[in-house]
Every structure is written in structure tokens, then in C-alpha cells.
Amino acid sequence: MPEPKKILILGATSAIAERWARLRATRGDRLLLVGRDPGKLSIVADDLRARGATEVLVAESDLADTDGAPQRFASFLERLGGVDVALVAYGVLGNQADAQADTDRLEQGLRTNFLSAAIWCELVAGALETAGAGTLVAISSVAGDRGRRSNYAYGAAKAGLSVYLDGLAHRFAGTPVTVVAVKPGFVDTPMTAHVQKGGPLWATPERVAEDIERAIAKRRPVVYTPWFWWGVMLIIRNLPRMIFNRMNI
Amino acid sequence: MTARDDDRLLSWGRVHRGRHRVAGPAWPQDVAFAAAASSEGAGTTLARGLGRSYGDTCLNIGGGLVAMTGLDRAIAFDRTSGILRADAGMSLDAVLRLAVPAGWFLPVTPGTKFVTLGGAVANDVHGKNHHAVGCIGRHVRRFAIWRSDRGVVECGPDTETELFKATIGGLGLTGILLWVEISLIRIASSSMTVENERFDTLDGFFRLAEASADWPYTVAWVDTLSTGDRLGRGVFSRGRHADAGSLEAHGSGGPAVPVDAPGVLLNRWTVGAFNRLYYAKPGSAYRGAQHYDGFFYPLDRLGNWNRLYGRRGFYQWQGLVPPSAAKPAVHALLDRIARSGEASFLAVLKNFGDMASPGPMSFPMAGTTLALDFPNRGDRTLALLGDLDQIVAETGGRLYPAKDGRLPVAMFRSGYPAWTDLERLRDPMLMSSFWRRMTQSE
Numbered sequence: 001m002p003e004p005k006k007i008l009i010l011g012a013t014s015a016i017a018e019r020w021a022r023l024r025a026t027r028g029d030r031l032l033l034v035g036r037d038p039g040k041l042s043i044v045a046d047d048l049r050a051r052g053a054t055e056v057l058v059a060e061s062d063l064a065d066t067d068g069a070p071q072r073f074a075s076f077l078e079r080l081g082g083v084d085v086a087l088v089a090y091g092v093l094g095n096q097a098d099a100q101a102d103t104d105r106l107e108q109g110l111r112t113n114f115l116s117a118a119i120w121c122e123l124v125a126g127a128l129e130t131a132g133a134g135t136l137v138a139i140s141s142v143a144g145d146r147g148r149r150s151n152y153a154y155g156a157a158k159a160g161l162s163v164y165l166d167g168l169a170h171r172f173a174g175t176p177v178t179v180v181a182v183k184p185g186f187v188d189t190p191m192t193a194h195v196q197k198g199g200p201l202w203a204t205p206e207r208v209a210e211d212i213e214r215a216i217a218k219r220r221p222v223v224y225t226p227w228f229w230w231g232v233m234l235i236i237r238n239l240p241r242m243i244f245n246r247m248n249i
Numbered sequence: 250m251t252a253r254d255d256d257r258l259l260s261w262g263r264v265h266r267g268r269h270r271v272a273g274p275a276w277p278q279d280v281a282f283a284a285a286a287s288s289e290g291a292g293t294t295l296a297r298g299l300g301r302s303y304g305d306t307c308l309n310i311g312g313g314l315v316a317m318t319g320l321d322r323a324i325a326f327d328r329t330s331g332i333l334r335a336d337a338g339m340s341l342d343a344v345l346r347l348a349v350p351a352g353w354f355l356p357v358t359p360g361t362k363f364v365t366l367g368g369a370v371a372n373d374v375h376g377k378n379h380h381a382v383g384c385i386g387r388h389v390r391r392f393a394i395w396r397s398d399r400g401v402v403e404c405g406p407d408t409e410t411e412l413f414k415a416t417i418g419g420l421g422l423t424g425i426l427l428w429v430e431i432s433l434i435r436i437a438s439s440s441m442t443v444e445n446e447r448f449d450t451l452d453g454f455f456r457l458a459e460a461s462a463d464w465p466y467t468v469a470w471v472d473t474l475s476t477g478d479r480l481g482r483g484v485f486s487r488g489r490h491a492d493a494g495s496l497e498a499h500g501s502g503g504p505a506v507p508v509d510a511p512g513v514l515l516n517r518w519t520v521g522a523f524n525r526l527y528y529a530k531p532g533s534a535y536r537g538a539q540h541y542d543g544f545f546y547p548l549d550r551l552g553n554w555n556r557l558y559g560r561r562g563f564y565q566w567q568g569l570v571p572p573s574a575a576k577p578a579v580h581a582l583l584d585r586i587a588r589s590g591e592a593s594f595l596a597v598l599k600n601f602g603d604m605a606s607p608g609p610m611s612f613p614m615a616g617t618t619l620a621l622d623f624p625n626r627g628d629r630t631l632a633l634l635g636d637l638d639q640i641v642a643e644t645g646g647r648l649y650p651a652k653d654g655r656l657p658v659a660m661f662r663s664g665y666p667a668w669t670d671l672e673r674l675r676d677p678m679l680m681s682s683f684w685r686r687m688t689q690s691e
């Protein structure tokens with residue numbers, strides 16, 4: 001067994017985060033699971049223990065709320081005894097029509113998906129810088145690659161997060177600290193439960209978790225998952241506006 | 250909890266088609282909502298595992314389905330006692346990944362690891378070790394079900410005994426299984442010690458089966474296309490967990506069949522060629538070590554192999570005849586198949602033991618079982634299967650509902666007299682296409 005790593009997961013009840021945590025539990029790591037629902041956190045924790053995690057701690061915290069974030073973050077680190085890999089996974093898809101009709105909803109989405117996420121990422125970055133090593137992974141989305149009428153509120157927040165991670169990766173280039181921005185396409189998780197699934201564009205959260213694991217090992221600053229979204233988004237980003245405007249996406 | 254319409258969900262045989270309203274809970278506490286959301290409209294729903302049942306027991310066409318595979322978490326695994334409690338949607342594949350490195354193995358496993366614990370209990374599945382340890386129901390310690398009329402009910406041999414028994418082999422009708430607790434068995438190695446041997450007549454099979462009674466795992470493949478004095482030739486395989494070695498769980502699956510193959514791919518010539526090669530190949534007389542994955546799950550290496558049968562799908566048929574009638578009845582079955590000219594790609598022969606299951610609706614009982622696959626060629630295929638039914642019925646035997654999409658009502662009712670008890674204990678909200686057929690047609 002390799003030395004157990006210290007894993008911090010913000011948004012540990014996310015389906016993608018949970019599948020990745022299983023990979024980590026199987027290799028015997030120590031995990032601190034942060035989320036807002038204590039019932040779900042304890043269900044996830046039991047599973048990870050059964051799968052072989054050396055220790056699983058949980059912390060209840062509403063991550064969209066950033067009041068006292070530095071102190072809360074310090075308490076996470078204290079309980080875990082430092083951090084080797086941090087995954088920022090939480091997010092809400094929201095509904096574009098609601099965001100347009102109700103600025104409180106719009107603000108709540110931006111706060112969850114961008115504002116708070118950037119703050120937690122910055123806190124992780126600070127800890128890794130002090131430690132001189134470690135990995136920050138955050139889940140952004142292909143939706144952040146170009147604004148589309150169907151979900152630009154969500155997309156803009158993820159775009160902001162992607163740029164923030166880009167900046168962090170730049171800051172740590174040439175150091176032992178790794179920053180990974182994960183950009184999934186369509187993933188079959190509770191976030192997309194309302195959508196009819198199937199077809200080659202849909203990935204399982206297990207697949208995304210494996211891609212995250214590989215990206216960490218290879219220290220890739222940006223990873224599209226599954227990989228073909230890199231090509232899809234390259235095309236979408238470069239479509240001339242005339243054509244783009246006629247597409248209903 | 251939202252439900253969505255889905256007209257692509259099939260059973261493994263891919264014969265029955267229709268629309269379902271599907272809800273997939275991600276958390277145990279969502280099961281009640283999922284049942285309500287999926288049953289909207291038709292008023293009924295059914296738990297669904299990995300859909301490895303061939304016929305219509307895992308379908309509820311026109312009604313709801315609760316997709317259980319999102320509930321795939323372990324709840325507690327005691328590595329000292331080998332007792333595992335896990336969500337009913339956890340697959341045997343996942344159980345093995347957890348258990349094998351710790352020196353534990355499934356007490357009973359079907360011929361694929363891609364089934365859920367819930368599905369395994371609902372069909373009280375059997376494996377190559379039935380003659381030694383019985384069905385999986387004998388190794389289930391407790392479970393919890395959710396019922397629309399009672400909420401969550403924990404069942405065990407001493408609590409809610411009637412529901413406990415009725416749920417084992419209860420075809421998913423007594424409640425939605427939330428978690429299952431099973432006793433695993435100790436292994437010292439992930440390797441098996443295996444002996445394969447050819448037999449050139451049916452008598453050879455029965456001799457080998459008798460001589461192998463002290464082997465925990467036995468099964469035979471038969472060549473259903475050979476006739477005359479070669480009728481019933483095949484390969485007998487027996488194995489046991491190796492006494493020492495490393496403990497390595499299986500790797501990830503291999504390639505998958507991406508699309509429906511042309512329906513003519515599996516015909517009597519291709520199957521005949523395969524059978525000759527299979528019988529003749531050196532592996533058919535192999536003695537030595539084999540990883541458990543290859544020993545128990547050869548078919549799992551090709552994902553979606555059921556698509557090889559093309560868009561019309563195929564029927565699996567599995568019958569069971571009592572020991573007293575076994576030899577002549579199996580002979581008659583093989584003779585009927587050989588004369589039909591229909592080719593069964595997979596033909597599996599095994600002797601069951603007499604260890605009774607707690608479940609009154611459980612399929613296995615002492616005797617010999619034959620399992621077959623036939624491409625769906627409409628009436629021709631149904632006529633052949635009808636004749637096979639007849640041979641089994643005359644011996645007082647029965648068929649396996651998990652495998653069958655056309656089991657005749659009368660044959661089901663006479664083979665499973667406890668069906669009226671199951672109907673009495675059924676959750677009023679739960680229903681399957683199979684159960685509708687068995688209880689509502691006259």
C-alpha cells in the first residue's frame with residue numbers, strides 16, 4: 001500500500017466527486033468530505049470506509065456561503081492535517097429562464113458556481129503554496145467555453161472559474177504545485193436527471209472520475225472529459241457568429 | 250425527483266419493446282419519490298437492476314420503472330467476518346472488486362457479474378455451486394425493502410419472516426430492496442483450480458457430474474447440433490478456489506458490440522462451426538489454474554453480446570427436470586433441438602442439489618437443468634420452445650422466469666404453486682410485464 005494521501009473534497013455529495021473519491025478510498029487515502037447535507041455525507045463516508053479508505057471525516061458546510069471562509073478552511077486543514085489533493089466539485093446547473101426572470105436566482109447561481117468557488121480555490125492555492133506541493137482540481141464545464149442562449153448564466157460562471165484556474169496554473173507553472181481544470185461534457189448524474197439520456201455524448205461519472213485521476217497524474221492544467229469534447233468545443237468556439245446564431249443550443 | 254419517458258429500455262433478450270416511465274434515485278431516501286414519480290399515470294412501477302433478465306420479469310411496459318443502479322454504495326464491510334451490507338443497486342462486479350483483495354468471494358454467482366444484489370435476490374440466482382451450497386437466498390442474512398403501503402421494512406430470518414422468504418425469488422414484487430446483507434466466503438487466492446474434460450455422450454455428462462460431487466463448482470457445455478450417437482456431447486468443467494496465491498480482482502471489461510448485428514449472424518452453420526471448434530480446442534481438456542473472471546464470467550468479456558442476435562432479439566430458455574426423469578428427459582430435449590435445426594449458441598447443462606432455498610418461488614430444486622439461447626425467428630422458435638416446455642412439464646419440472654419471455658401461464662402456475670402467496674404479499678404498487686401476463690390473462 002502506498003502512503004495514504006490527504007484528500008479534501010468540497011462538494012463531496014456530487015456524483016462525480018463521489019466516483020473519484022472511490023478511486024482514492026480504494027488506494028487507502030484519508031479523506032475529508034465537505035458538503036451541506038449531513039445525511040448524504042454520512043452515506044458517502046460509510047461507502048468510502050467500506051472500500052478501504054484509511055480514514056473518512058465529514059464537515060457540514062454550505063459552500064456557496066463564504067462568510068468566514070478563511071477560518072472554515074483552516075479548520076478543514078487542521079482536521080485533515082494538511083492537504084495533498086483538493087477537489088472543488090460542487091455546483092448547480094440552475095435554469096436559464098429563471099436566471100433571466102429573477103436576479104436573485106441569477107446571483108445565487110453566480111455565487112455558487114463562480115464567486116464562492118474562486119474563493120475556495122484561492123484558499124486551497126494559498127495552502128499548497130505554503131506547503132510547496134499538492135494538487136488543486138476544480139470541476140468547471142464545457143459550458144464555460146462559449147456563451148449559449150440555453151445556459152449562459154451557468155456558462156458564464158464556469159467561464160469565470162476556468163479563467164481563474166488558468167491563472168492559478170500560470171502562477172504555479174514550474175513549481176511542484178499542480179492545478180487542474182476539469183471540463184466535462186454531458187454526464188449522467190443527478191444534475192442532469194431531468195434530461196433524456198443515452199447516445200454517444202453522454203458519459204458516466206465513473207469515466208469522468210478516471211479522467212480526473214489521469215489528469216492529476218499527468219499534471220494537465222486543462223482536461224476535457226471525455227476527450228472528444230476538446231474537438232467539439234474547438235469547433236463551437238470558432239464557429240462564425242452567423243452560423244452560431246442559427247444553432248439552437 | 251423527476252421521471253422521464255424511455256422507449257429504449259429492453260430486457261437482455263431484446264424481444265419485448267415498449268415505453269416506461271423511469272426514475273433513478275441517487276439516494277436511498279429518494280426511493281419513495283422515485284416510485285411515486287415513475288408510477289404516475291399507470292399507477293404501477295417496478296425496481297430494475299442491470300436488466301440482465303432475458304424475458305419480461307424486469308419490464309413493466311406501459312408503467313413505471315425505478316432504476317436502482319444509482320444506489321450502489323457499500324454500507325458496511327467487515328473484513329474479518331466477511332459480512333457485507335450494501336445498497337441493492339450495487340453490482341456483483343463492484344462487490345468482487347471490494348471483496349477479492351480482502352480475501353472474500355461471493356457465496357453464489359450467476360454466469361455474469363453484471364447483475365445487482367437486488368436482482369440477484371429477486372431471482373434467487375444460482376451458480377455453478379448449486380449442488381454444494383444452494384441459491385444466493387441461503388446466504389442472505391437480512392435486507393430492507395420499501396413498500397408503498399408500509400414504508401421501509403427490515404426483514405431477516407427472524408423478523409418479518411414471511412416477507413423475508415417471499416422476497417427471495419419474489420420477482421421484485423414484494424417491495425423495492427434498499428440494501429442487502431450477505432455472507433461472503435473466504436478465499437486464499439483469486440485463482441481457480443480447474444479441470445475441463447470432454448464427454449461424447451449424454452451418459453458421459455451424468456457420469457462426470459456424479460464423479461465430481463465433491464467439487465464446489467461444476468457445469469457443462471453441450472453441443473446442441475450433434476446428433477445420433479454423438480447426441481449430448483460436450484465439455485464438462487469443474488473447479489475450486491485455489492489454496493494459495495495472490496488476491497487480485499478482475500480488470501475492466503474488454504470490447505463491446507457497438508450496434509445490432511445482422512440477425513443472420515448466429516445461424517446453424519456459424520454455431521455448428523463454433524461448436525466443433527469449441528469441442529476440439531485444447532482448452533476443452535485443460536487442467537490447471539484460471540483466474541475467477543475467466544472461469545465464472547467468460548461472456549462478460551464481450552460487452553452487449555446480446556446484440557449479436559440482431560434487432561429481433563433472442564429467447565433464452567431454461568428448464569429443470571427432477572432426478573428420476575433427468576436422463577430420458579434431457580435426451581428428449583436435445584433430440585428435439587437437434588431435429589429442429591435451430592442452433593443454440595449457448596447450451597449449459599448442470600445438476601442441481603437438493604438444498605432448499607428460503608424462497609418458495611425459487612427456481613432451482615434437485616434435478617438437471619438445461620439452459621439454451623435461440624435467435625427469435627418468430628413462430629418457428631416459439632413452436633420449438635413449446636415442445637421443450639411439454640417435455641419438461643411431463644416430468645413435473647419447471648422453467649426459470651428470469652430467462653423466459655413467453656412462459657405459458659398454465660406451466661408457470663403448476664410449476665410454482667406458491668404464486669398465489671406471492672400475489673397476496675405483492676406490494677399493490679409493484680407490477681411487471683411478466684406478472685401481468687401470469688396473473689391477469691386467463
Ligand SMILES: Cc1cc2nc3c(=O)[nH]c(=O)nc-3n(C[C@H](O)[C@H](O)[C@H](O)COP(=O)(O)OP(=O)(O)OC[C@H]3O[C@@H](n4cnc5c(N)ncnc54)[C@H](O)[C@@H]3O)c2cc1C
Pocket residue numbers: 261295296297298299300301302303306307317337338358359360361363364365366367368369371372373374375376377420421422424425426427548651652681
Ligand atoms: C450472461 C448471463 C448469465 C446468467 N447466468 C445466470 C446463472 O448462472 N444463474 C442465474 O440464476 N441467473 C443467471 N442469469 C440471470 C441473471 O442472474 C438474473 O436475471 C438476475 O436477476 C439479473 O439481475 P439484474 O440486476 O440485471 O436485475 P434485472 O434483470 O434488472 O431484474 C430482475 C428482477 O429483479 C428485480 N429487482 C431488481 N432490483 C431490485 C430491487 N432493488 N428490489 C427489488 N427487486 C429488484 C426486478 O424487478 C426483476 O424482477 C444470467 C444472465 C446473463 C445475462
Ligand SMILES: NC(=O)c1ccc[n+]([C@@H]2O[C@H](COP(=O)([O-])OP(=O)(O)OC[C@H]3O[C@@H](n4cnc5c(N)ncnc54)[C@H](OP(=O)(O)O)[C@@H]3O)[C@@H](O)[C@H]2O)c1
Pocket residue numbers: 011012013014015016017034035036037040061062063064065089090091092093112139140141142183184185186187188189190191192
Ligand atoms: N453532470 C454534468 O453533465 C456536468 C457537466 C459539466 C460540469 N459539471 C459540473 O460537475 C460538478 C459536479 O456535478 P455532478 O454532475 O456530480 O452533479 P451533482 O451530483 O448534482 O453534484 C452537485 C453537488 O453540488 C452540491 N452543492 C450545490 N450547492 C452547494 C452548496 N451551496 N454547498 C455545498 N454543496 C453544494 C450538491 O449538494 P446537495 O446534494 O446537497 O444538493 C451536489 O452534491 C458541478 O460543478 C457541475 O457543474 C457537471
